Amino acid sequence: MKKMTGLIIAFSAILIMTMMLVSASDVTYKIRSSVYDNSDVSTPTGDFYWDANSFSGFWFPIKPGLSSEVLYFHNSVNSSSTIQLGDKIAEGNLYYVSKPQMKKTKIGACDDGGAYVVDGIDLKKYYLMGFFGSQHVVMPEESSDLSAGCKPDRIAKILLETDDDVKKQMFSGEEWELAGGWSLIVQQVDVEGSKVWVQLNKDGEGIDSSIVSGDMDLAKQERTYLYKDADDYPVFYCYVDSIFRGMDTDFVVFKYAFLRGDIITIEDGDSYGAFDVEGFEVPAVMGGIDYAGSGSGTVLHTGDDVLLMSNNDDITLNPNKIIDLYGGLYLKTEDTSAPCLKMTLWKTCTITVPGAVQEDENEDAGEEVIVVDLAEGGNEAQTSSSTMDESAVSYDVDNADGDVVQSSVVAPGFELFISLVGLFGASRVRG
Incomplete structure (x- = not known):
């Protein structure tokens, strides 16, 4: 009995320490x-x-x-x-x-063309600057013509921008918590597996929805979902890399996600x-x-x-x-x-x-x-x-192509928890 009590105390202490480490x-x-x-x-x-x-x-x-x-x-x-x-x-x-300094966006760098125009907005490049050390994106004079210049009187903090080797896999019905209360939901994949219906939420409320094609024969711009504000400044965009439609499940893979915060005037x-x-x-x-x-x-x-x-x-x-x-x-x-x-x-x-x-x-x-x-x-x-x-910390799993696929199902610390449960059960049997 004393041995059992000691094991329980030790198990509880390790479990508490594990929970502290993953917080x-x-x-x-x-x-x-x-x-x-x-x-x-x-x-x-x-x-x-x-x-x-x-x-x-x-x-x-x-x-x-x-x-x-x-x-x-x-x-x-x-x-x-x-x-x-x-x-x-x-x-x-x-x-x-x-x-402000102009440079290629992550999504713009993936295309060799001179522009990356989606819904009249050129996503090829953007203006960046530091604002007391923090990186901000600057609103250009003309969102469709980046060469028009950039007076830094309207700036916004970049909340999310995934690297070019990061892929986000999402199943139908899954919600991707982005940042700042924003999230992206995959509502449905069409029966042919070539289009996806996505919804963009802010603080749980639907802000925008769109049907985006994943047809490999289309240009990358045509496979890009863009949400812009009333002044035609990009707020969120992402690229549909691929769509899979199966008998029991279907999923979409996104790349080049970008999200900015509110504009500071x-x-x-x-x-x-x-x-x-x-x-x-x-x-x-x-x-x-x-x-x-x-x-x-x-x-x-x-x-x-x-x-x-x-x-x-x-x-x-x-x-x-x-x-x-x-x-x-x-x-x-x-x-x-x-x-x-x-x-x-x-x-x-x-x-x-x-x-x-x-x-x-x-x-x-x-x-x-x-x-x-x-x-x-x-x-x-x-x-x-x-x-x-x-950058928000995510837990990554390598796929067969060597790219990084972000997964929302990995929960660090539970492997140790399961191992401890097994150890505790084995000790009880031996006792």
């Missing part, structure tokens, strides 16, 4: 820039800026090497010298700039923490700045379309000071003696990680969990932070 927890980490140190002879005089090369908290997809964000100090106090401890960054002299004079929106063009003081990235278009030219903000109050760079900016960004100065100034740019990020163990809330809340230090430069840490920040 999701919020993990906080911090990213630090390179150090501005005016006592270093290599520190430039006059103006100074951080970009994605010196601060990986800014948006920077390594492929194809694009970036968009700059935090720029205009040194109006010591223009022939470095910025010094105790200097005042006057109102309007600290700039935050983000420039930005206007002159809007405030974002320590910044006010000053306009949508590169100011003359920043003309010619090469702001990182290995791709083309990484130089700011006066008059370029950008989001331009500047500080709405004076900022004094006193020692041992933390200066909040916006969106988890803050400046930090070291406790040094004038005129020596050492300062860094930081970003606090929170991500949800399945399987992470929640820290004790009674522990020191100010203690850092992870610090990504860019004192030596480089962007190696950027991939993991942006991937975890923007």
